[in-house]
Amino acid sequence: MRQPALSSERLIENLARELDFHPTADFFTRNLKRRGTGSARIAIAGLGLRLEGLAREDEIRIRSRYGVFVRDDESSAQDVRVTVVEAQVPAFLRPRSDPQGAPELYRLEQFSRGSRLFAYSYDFAGWYDTPSRQGQLALTATGDEALHRSIENYLRSVTAHRVIAEGGFVLHGSGLVRNGRAHVFFGPSGSGKTTVTLLSEAEVVLSDDLVLIREGAHGFEACSVPFRGVYREPPQSDEAFPMAGLYRLIQHPADSLERLSPARGAAELLGSLPFVMEGGGGSRALEVVGRAVQSVPVYRLRFRKSPEFWALLSEET
Amino acid sequence: MKEEPGGGGARPLRRNPTAGFRIFEGEATIVLPDGSFIKVLNQTGSRIWDLMDGSRGVKEIAAVISEEYETTPEAAEQDVNEFAELLASHNMLE
Numbered sequence: 001m002r003q004p005a006l007s008s009e010r011l012i013e014n015l016a017r018e019l020d021f022h023p024t025a026d027f028f029t030r031n032l033k034r035r036g037t038g039s040a041r042i043a044i045a046g047l048g049l050r051l052e053g054l055a056r057e058d059e060i061r062i063r064s065r066y067g068v069f070v071r072d073d074e075s076s077a078q079d080v081r082v083t084v085v086e087a088q089v090p091a092f093l094r095p096r097s098d099p100q101g102a103p104e105l106y107r108l109e110q111f112s113r114g115s116r117l118f119a120y121s122y123d124f125a126g127w128y129d130t131p132s133r134q135g136q137l138a139l140t141a142t143g144d145e146a147l148h149r150s151i152e153n154y155l156r157s158v159t160a161h162r163v164i165a166e167g168g169f170v171l172h173g174s175g176l177v178r179n180g181r182a183h184v185f186f187g188p189s190g191s192g193k194t195t196v197t198l199l200s201e202a203e204v205v206l207s208d209d210l211v212l213i214r215e216g217a218h219g220f221e222a223c224s225v226p227f228r229g230v231y232r233e234p235p236q237s238d239e240a241f242p243m244a245g246l247y248r249l250i251q252h253p254a255d256s257l258e259r260l261s262p263a264r265g266a267a268e269l270l271g272s273l274p275f276v277m278e279g280g281g282g283s284r285a286l287e288v289v290g291r292a293v294q295s296v297p298v299y300r301l302r303f304r305k306s307p308e309f310w311a312l313l314s315e316e317t
Numbered sequence: 318m319k320e321e322p323g324g325g326g327a328r329p330l331r332r333n334p335t336a337g338f339r340i341f342e343g344e345a346t347i348v349l350p351d352g353s354f355i356k357v358l359n360q361t362g363s364r365i366w367d368l369m370d371g372s373r374g375v376k377e378i379a380a381v382i383s384e385e386y387e388t389t390p391e392a393a394e395q396d397v398n399e400f401a402e403l404l405a406s407h408n409m410l411e
Contacts, residue, residue, distance in 0.1 A: 278352065
């Protein structure tokens with residue numbers, strides 16, 4: 001028996017469930033309403049960002065999640081101001097599956113128009129303009145998890161671009177502080193960043209996902225960012241720690257540590273910089289990373305799932 | 318017909334001006350602006366890359382390399398040609 005034809009409204013609704021909506025720069029010229037009158041200021045490595053237009057419940061959730069990074073009392077003329085608005089569309093990107101049916105882990109798209117960087121994913125679209133330090137974040141979802149994921153991924157992108165403009169970089173890595181110095185382990189997903197975090201004793205866990213590295217008055221130092229990977233504990237500190245070393249992780253049946261030349265170290269680090277390599281950022285990233293590898297040793301660390309690799313690091317550093 | 322990167326050895330070779338590169342202790346790290354190509358060149362590769370400034374073709378670069386390294390001009394020319402082809406295939410040459 002033939003199926004009844006769908007009405008045109010139903011067809012449009014079904015299609016809308018399937019298709020991505022890729023916002024252009026013009027999308028943000030719509031009259032998008034603020035979600036509320038709340039605000040919160042977050043400071044990451046001294047770089048302030050104020051979210052305005054938050055609904056009351058958004059503000060409560062953000063203050064709870066970002067803990068030590070919420071710094072309303074330290075406003076600066078250098079702060080970025082981001083207006084949070086209602087997206088007025090059901091979604092931007094739609095989750096996809098691979099040919100075997102496994103859902104994608106995450107997808108975020110970026111593009112630039114002049115000095116304005118645009119980023120969007122499933123439940124948000126936003127922009128950030130470096131010279132004016134202004135931004136806008138349009139949210140589709142109000143649920144707790146979707147809200148956190150949307151705000152956090154927008155902030156990840158903005159932070160990565162902002163930090164590289166300031167001469168530092170955000171590295172896809174885990175950071176552990178031992179004897180007052182930061183050891184940063186980096187590499188792609190599955191290389192062992194969270195494993196190292198869970199296996200190791202440390203005075204401070206900076207992160208198991210993203211670590212901010214910048215040049216301080218006494219050399220390069222590592223700081224937490226308020227973004228979490230699998231390790232669910234919020235960062236315990238926003239303090240900066242001098243760097244002991246950078247370690248490209250490779251899981252292997254035997255532990256070994258190999259110091260890389262600055263050129264190889266720079267190439268490995270470039271491969272682990274999220275967000276900033278797209279849209280022509282490669283040269284700037286090399287310039288920044290190039291300074292770091294001349295003062296911080298970079299190693300290739302092959303390790304078993306055991307904390308015994310620390311003996312190699314103690315000998316070397 | 319597709320033109321060879323070296324153009325028979327006479328056409329000047331020029332690095333993609335948008336590619337970033339930095340030489341550390343004789344080794345070069347090179348990167349395309351979009352990060353799609355990140356490579357480390359050994360000392361000889363870095364020297365060839367450095368010579369690809371738009372003023373020399375394959376033969377002239379090979380002549381410099383054969384003077385500076387223990388190799389014949391013919392072997393150097395073959396190496397420079399292969400290297401230029403590799404770089405061109407990754408849009409690293411103009």
